[in-house]
Amino acid sequence: MTYYTKSEARPDIGEFYGFHHVRFYVSNSKQAAAFYTSRFGFSPCAYEGLETGNQKFCTNVIRNNQVVLAFTSALTPEDNEVNRHVAMHSDGVQDIAFSVSDARGMYEKATAKGCKGIREPQVLQDEYGSVVIASLQTYGDTIHTLIQNVDYTGPFLPGYRAVTRDDPINAAFPKINLEVIDHIVGNQPDGDMTPTVEWYEKYLEFHRYWSADESVIHTDYSSLRSVVVADWDEVIKMPINEPAEGLRKSQIQEYVEYYGGAGVQHIALRVNDIISTISTLRARGVEFLEVPPKYYDSLRKRLAHSSIQVQEDLAKIEELHILIDFDDRGYLLQIFSKPVEDRPTLFYEFIQRHNNNGFGIGNFKALFESLEQEQEKRGNLV
Ligand SMILES: [Fe+2]
Structure with a gap:
């Protein structure tokens, strides 16, 4: 067993501030989110789907303090990445997203060295503000999304609407932190x-x-x-x-x-x-x-x-x-x-x-x- 020491100088890639969220591809986002709210004590916080104008995918986002999980399912039977991921892996983690200081710079540095890019840097914006977002392919079918908060103050990411009604089951148990x-x-x-x-x-x-x-x-x-x-x-x-x-x-x-x-x-x-x-x-x-x-x-x-x-x-x-x-x-x-x-x-x-x-x-x-x-x-x- 070995503990390593890191380099004294900060690498020039930029800063990682922590895990932003974990995204799962699942067959039924509503039920997957309900499992974690009822069993683990998460609370619903954001939603995207037909009602917000997304005709293809539905995402229910839940959180407990800084732990944020997003469950995405496909709304149609067409061949797409969500249906393919679920067919192969069943419900599973597809994206480990990081909060970072410079999403565009990190993406460009990584891809210049040969890393496979999944989503080129783009700005997402809504009435709560904007973020810069980009994604890289890591092991298996898993990706890392890099999220740089510019001035976003909303519930999860631009495009999502806030959900404020808690799962009523949470009122029946001591609070989980x-x-x-x-x-x-x-x-x-x-x-x-x-x-x-x-x-x-x-x-x-x-x-x-x-x-x-x-x-x-x-x-x-x-x-x-x-x-x-x-x-x-x-x-x-x-x-x-x-x-x-x-x-x-x-x-x-x-x-x-x-x-x-x-x-x-x-x-x-x-x-x-x-x-x-x-x-x-x-x-x-x-x-x-x-x-x-x-x-x-x-x-x-x-x-x-x-x-x-x-x-x-x-x-x-x-x-x-x-x-x-x-x-x-x-x-x-x-x-x-x-x-x-x-x-x-x-x-x-x-x-x-x-x-x-x-x-x-x-x-x-x-x-x-x-x-x-x-x-x-x-x-x-x-
Ligand atoms: Fe562990």
Whole structure:
């Protein structure tokens, strides 16, 4: 396992301010958005469709603080990119959009070096103001849209109308506060991790932030390799995984086969009170991976030999199946949902950090054994 140091000078590509939104291509945008509002505590915030003059596509946008998800579906049966994406991948992430300082300049620098452009820079404008927007092709069928806010103060992006009526289900539960997207993980077919990492280094001038290989990330049966890339300010972190040889099929390989190639495996959402968040998410019906009791026996022993004082109630943490990872400076709490699709593809992580910028390496074995139990139930741990 390696932590890298970044260059001292800021690269000339410009600044990344964070994740702007994640766009999913889905078969039914209304129902997909309703799943996340009712289960995860998001609220509707913007809409585009027939009523706003878009005859081809419908998008429902939901948000919780800085976490914004957009669900787009096709309104017609014609052959278009949304219908093709859904036919291949089922519902899945199509666009990881970044807020940036200079969308046009970034697009031009990346494409001049050979990056495939998807949408040339253009200004979008409505009564709320304007943005500059451009898109680049990254792994699989996934793209990155670069969004530069000029003077836009509306609900999502120009062209969308605001939605202010909350899902009434939210009134029945304690409020869920998701702070921000912490990281988004992309799974690659075997052999594609390094070229994908190099894509981020070359075109977006990201740097390697952290990496680990199969000597660290493995169980008795399967293993994987992972490199995390980040922008210079390290507000965007993108772990890139690939399967490694093991006795049985890697969970990454299972993902790639079901998704139909490279794609987003999980989205990690940072919270500041994981115990109340997970208690409420469970009450709302979100399903999480289970952790065997022996994990907590071992954790208590390891904590007893460390200088770390966990502020949260360990009994509550065990009851909720939350995982803890720590080093000599701090700790993090994390938990993983079961897949939110019929296919064993996309899932969510909820993470709370206490002076620890890691990804839970100490939990990988327990986590992967839990994942393999689920893989076994699907008949895919072969
Ligand atoms: Fe993660």
